[in-house]
Amino acid sequence: MKKAILAVGLICGVLLADTASAYDFVWTTPVPSSRALVTKKMNIDGYLPWSSGGSARAMGMGGAYTAVANDLGGAVEYNPAGLTQLDHITISAVAIARRSTDLDVNGKKTSKWKIVPTQAGAALRVGPLAVALSRKQPENTSAFQKYSTVQRNLYAPDGWTMSYTRFSDKLDTKELNTMVLTGAIRLGKLSLGANYNSIKGDITRTQRGRNDLRAGLTSNNYFNATEKVNFDGYTMDAGLLFDMGAFQVGAAARNFKGGVDVKRDITWQDNFDVGAGNTWNWTSPSSREEITKFAPTTTVGAALILGKILTLDLDYSTTKLEDSKRNQARVGAELAVIPGFLFARAGVKADLKNKIEDQDNKTNEYFVGAGLKMLMLTVDASASLASAKAGSAGDNMSGGVSATLKF
Numbered sequence: 001m002k003k004a005i006l007a008v009g010l011i012c013g014v015l016l017a018d019t020a021s022a023y024d025f026v027w028t029t030p031v032p033s034s035r036a037l038v039t040k041k042m043n044i045d046g047y048l049p050w051s052s053g054g055s056a057r058a059m060g061m062g063g064a065y066t067a068v069a070n071d072l073g074g075a076v077e078y079n080p081a082g083l084t085q086l087d088h089i090t091i092s093a094v095a096i097a098r099r100s101t102d103l104d105v106n107g108k109k110t111s112k113w114k115i116v117p118t119q120a121g122a123a124l125r126v127g128p129l130a131v132a133l134s135r136k137q138p139e140n141t142s143a144f145q146k147y148s149t150v151q152r153n154l155y156a157p158d159g160w161t162m163s164y165t166r167f168s169d170k171l172d173t174k175e176l177n178t179m180v181l182t183g184a185i186r187l188g189k190l191s192l193g194a195n196y197n198s199i200k201g202d203i204t205r206t207q208r209g210r211n212d213l214r215a216g217l218t219s220n221n222y223f224n225a226t227e228k229v230n231f232d233g234y235t236m237d238a239g240l241l242f243d244m245g246a247f248q249v250g251a252a253a254r255n256f257k258g259g260v261d262v263k264r265d266i267t268w269q270d271n272f273d274v275g276a277g278n279t280w281n282w283t284s285p286s287s288r289e290e291i292t293k294f295a296p297t298t299t300v301g302a303a304l305i306l307g308k309i310l311t312l313d314l315d316y317s318t319t320k321l322e323d324s325k326r327n328q329a330r331v332g333a334e335l336a337v338i339p340g341f342l343f344a345r346a347g348v349k350a351d352l353k354n355k356i357e358d359q360d361n362k363t364n365e366y367f368v369g370a371g372l373k374m375l376m377l378t379v380d381a382s383a384s385l386a387s388a389k390a391g392s393a394g395d396n397m398s399g400g401v402s403a404t405l406k407f
Contacts, residue, residue: 052118052136054078055094056402060369060382061332062347064313066301067250069241071378071404072123076134076180078299079239079252080193083130083184086123087406090132093120094402100142102168103208105224109144109166116140116174128186130193136178138203139398141171150213154223157268157282162223164209176201176231189244195237199260204228219278223270233260235294246305254297263288295321301330308339327353334371345369345382369400378404 054077058065069075069082072092076083096118101111121134146166154162177200184193205227214221235258242249266284274280301315315330332347346369351362369382383399 051138052077053094053096053139053400054119055092055404056369056380056382056400057334057345057371059400060345060347060367060371060380061313061334062330062349062365062367064301064315064330064332064347066239066252066299066313066315066317067241067248067303068301068305068311068313069239069250072121072132072134073119073402073404075123075184075193076119076121076132076136076182076195079241079250079301080182080195080237081184081191081239081241081250081252083123083132083182083193084125084128084186084191084241086125086130088125089407090123090125090404091121092402092404094118094400096139096398096400098140098142098398100140100170101144102142102170102206103144103166103210105208107166107208107210107222114140121180123182130182130184130186132180132182134180134182136180136197138173138176138178140173141169143169150211151209154207154209156223156270156272156280157266157284160270160272162209162270162272163211163220164223165212166210168206168208170206172204172206176203189242191241191243193239193241197235197237197258199231199233199235202228202230219271219274221271223268223272225266225268227264227266229265230263231260233291233294234258235260246307248303248305249301250303251300252298254299255294256296258292258294260291260294261288262291295319309336310334325353325355326351332367341373343371343373345371376406378406380404 052073053059054065055071055073057071058074058078063078065074065078069079070085072086072090073094074082075086096116097113098116099111099113101109104110116139117137118139119134119136121132123130123132144167150163150165151167152161152163156162179198181196182193184191207225209223211221235255237252237254238256239250239252264287268282269279271279297317297319299315299317301313303311303313305311311334313332317328317330319326329350329352330347332345334343334345337344347367349365351364354361354363366385367382368385369380371378371380380402381399387398
């Protein structure tokens, strides 16, 4: 089997509903069918994004945060060197509120709201030294699409073409935990920091399709696929931040080192071409491999901080995976509507390159956010404009909320 990498991504957001064609596998053993085995490369990009979001402040600025990174979640997620900018004791948490829609095993459409904690931690700074311990969980994602015409771009393990008019793709990360130990030191105007990320647990991806045009029939109208991937290992990040007053420069190398043991199990069920209401079930043998290059990502950024009134940040990021390359620009701004109390934020993520298996997947995402400071407590919220638009139409939507206590 060609090595597949399941990666830490750059972005937090919603898995787009038109990514149905991303479900590809590598099959390495015979299957119970007379048809020839079709071998396809597993598309790892369906697991992206793999991010906790950091903080709602960072999300509201479109992730343009590498040269700012002055809250706990943002420092851990974007640039560990930013930890030296925190107060003496900081406690923070961030959660994603998400309304998701998917199909159950019987083909029933369900929609519900969930609030998923994605990061919580505490930090201590003493003089030029700072240390933090955090727990991170990637965002759960769920995509649902109903098509006006029959789709035929997914295949069973034996190569049989699936047809469907409704499709759901759900990524469940609640069993995957990442514990992060962060350390940073300030040397004059320069700050240096590093993360040690201990990764352990499961990600489960469930995809289901239904062909409504064959409703009531006993064959050729549904498929269910579940893939469980277990991770056990570590990665390391490094960052620097150069403070020149109103102007700051930051850089981070995420996953520059690591080793993650990956175990994969897949189950498949459909009733295509079997007739009489029968179903075809297939379970893969477990596959295991060691990943030593876990989506190395490099980001550089520059920020202009005009007192307590205006903050601007511009980031450039590049990620290299085995079957894709992504270069992204991020621009974010924060304006103090009421200095020291109420803040408004906006940001954009623009893919300069996003090639997945030689297919162009470039997108632009726009974000808005707000923050409120009350003595020692700060509360922030954010959402993407695309998600808000989808939510107003009754589709999937999500937003981030974070709270920080400073002592």
